Amino acid sequence: MIQDFEQQAEAFHQELYREYYLAESGLKEQLSITPIYERYAHLFSEHQVRRLLEDTHDRQHKYLTEWVTLEYLENLVKGLTEQVTNAIRSATVEWDRQQVPYHNLRPMMSNEPDMARRHQLDELERGITASANAERVERLRRLHDKTKSLGFEGYATLCDQLRGLRxxxxxxxxxxxxxxxxxxxxxxxxxxxxxxxxxxxxxxxxxxxxxxxxxxxxxxxxxxxxxxxxxxxxxxxxxxxxxxxxxxxxxxxxxxxxxxxxxxxxxxxxxxxxxxxxxxxxxxxxxxxxxxxxxxxxxxxxxxxxxxxxxxxxxxxxxxxxxxxxxxxxxxxxxxxxxxxxxxxxxxxxxxxxxxxxxxxxxxxxxxxxxxxxxxxxxxxxxxxxxxxxxxxxxxxxxxxxxxxxxxxxxxxxxxxxxxxxxxxxxxxxxxxxxxxxxxxxxxxxxxxxxxxxxxxxxxxxxxxxxxxxxxxxxxxxxxxxxx
Ligand SMILES: [Zn+2]
Missing domain, CATH: 1.10.1370.30 (Neurolysin; domain 3)
Structure with a gap:
């Protein structure tokens, strides 16, 4: 039983990481994780999570529970995750009369010798960051609400208990x-x-x-x-x-x-x-x-x-x-x-x-x-x-x-x-x-x-x-x- 579940979990995990790899390495323009979560939705049903949470005595079971629970939570907010990621990825600002993509701003700040110009770049970056904060707040609220409905005192407790963070x-x-x-x-x-x-x-x-x-x-x-x-x-x-x-x-x-x-x-x-x-x-x-x-x-x-x-x-x-x-x-x-x-x-x-x-x-x-x-x-x-x-x-x-x-x-x-x-x-x-x-x-x-x-x-x-x-x-x- 646990072997079957693990096999499915691994297949999902591979697809997800391949997608991240393709997007981050620039082989693919947009990150698209929603279809992957949809294909494997059965792994992250609430029923599944609650069943796993009931019994975490052995280590293999415990690690699987940790992962499924966190993926279950992510699955609930994946639309917002994607929205934030893609908005940031495609955002640009004007700098020295050129359009500069968001992800170039940090390297530019690292290389900018003039403090005033560095601070201006930082302000531009913070402007883009702020533009997705409403979605980030909404995403966290949903995570927090769901954590409580799973019976945990709060998100920190959930992470601490499941991940052994001490x-x-x-x-x-x-x-x-x-x-x-x-x-x-x-x-x-x-x-x-x-x-x-x-x-x-x-x-x-x-x-x-x-x-x-x-x-x-x-x-x-x-x-x-x-x-x-x-x-x-x-x-x-x-x-x-x-x-x-x-x-x-x-x-x-x-x-x-x-x-x-x-x-x-x-x-x-x-x-x-x-x-x-x-x-x-x-x-x-x-x-x-x-x-x-x-x-x-x-x-x-x-x-x-x-x-x-x-x-x-x-x-x-x-x-x-x-x-x-x-x-x-x-x-x-x-x-x-x-x-x-x-x-x-x-x-x-x-x-x-x-x-x-x-x-x-x-x-x-x-x-x-x-x-x-x-x-x-x-x-x-x-x-x-x-x-x-x-x-x-x-x-x-x-x-x-x-x-x-x-x-x-x-x-x-x-x-x-x-x-x-x-x-x-x-x-x-x-x-x-x-x-x-x-x-x-x-x-x-x-x-x-x-x-x-x-x-x-x-x-x-x-x-x-x-x-x-x-x-x-x-x-x-x-x-x-x-x-x-
Ligand atoms: Zn590392």
Missing amino acids: LEELTQQMQNLLRATRDVFLQLLAEHLQGLGVPIEDAAACDTLALFRGRKFDVLFHEKSMIPALSRTLGGMGIDLARQSNLELDIEPRPLKTPRAFCAPIRVPEEVKLVTKPIGGPDDYASLLHEAGHAQHFVHVDQDLPFSFRRLGDNSVTEGYAFLFQYLLLNPQWLRRILGIEDSAEYIRLVRFRKLWLLRRYGSKLLYEQQLHNELDEAQQQYVNILGDGLGVAIGPENYLADTDDAFYCAQYLRAWIFEVQLRHFLEDQFGVEWFATREAGECLISLWRRGQELRPEELVKDMGYDGLEPEHLIQELVGFTYD
Whole structure:
């Protein structure tokens, strides 16, 4: 019974991800998910969801229930999701007497050296974002109402219970992190922004796009070296990228292709796409490495595992592997061996600050999103207050809904950041700081990847025979530098 259901679920999942892949990679003009949901409507009937929710004792069942429930909710609002996505995708603004598509605005802000012009671009982007906010509110209201009628106290409780997020503990950890790093963060923020010519009192969130774009480091991160660097890194772990027939590297430039790299695990482990539009620069490297971490995880998953463990399960696991690859950029040995960068101190200083920014941003988002799902009417003000307090810059109120993901994905990122620190420590203890250049580390990772997402990060860490980090060291390790 559960096998039949899983087979159907997997077929649906494949069609859905293929559609996302085609739209995001620019092979298809419009995203069209409604017909897919309609074909598989029987999977997401209310009866089905209620039946699954009655009994979630074993893990396979639990992961399937989590997924079906969230897809059931999405199915109820898919028209609005599509409406918002397509309105944003086709929106353009006039800039320097040219029509510019919405999805070009962020890259343009990252590359704009003049603060006033950057702020104007940001205002244009926020205008488009705001134009779809009524639909976003309606979408959330429907999700909230349905959550309650399923018998949950609220949307946060539903996500916490079904996804095993441990929200209370995580919230506590993030409050500690926000408190402990506040002074050092504000000091570093002012220093970094000054280097960019932005006085702290004028700073907006979009200025950090330009800061983290790190243009002056472009010379170290060539477009042409990107794929070879990835290939060499994997080679060091005994993995031959060119011979992975289940991984397709899509690097063809297409006008509608999303500028950021992404990984589309369409059939796990048989058909995984790593999609990128290489432009070079440190940011592009970071997102390629991140997505390559996902891709390596998915192509190595044991094909005999049930769908629930191959593709569903705890996403903090795959995000942890993605961060492990991404933060090779914080490893001076990797920068030297793979990219030939001898003096990486200044670059690493920026990447560390970026990580601190992101931890504070997602920590703040975790606090904010709990408020959002509790009291939608006051959410906009809460967004400005909580994010502004966490990040020390002006926050655009129009983004209060667009800047969130469904189902507390922010919590899964935060759990993944914690997992990455533990995993990296384990690899460094076992194989040294140049673990990425050893076959043994590759074998160790492959044996973890094979397990899919059956185990949660805390269980994997325990399973490695590694105690993990003492809670009092965790913040320090997450941030990656010593402060007082
Ligand atoms: Zn990711």
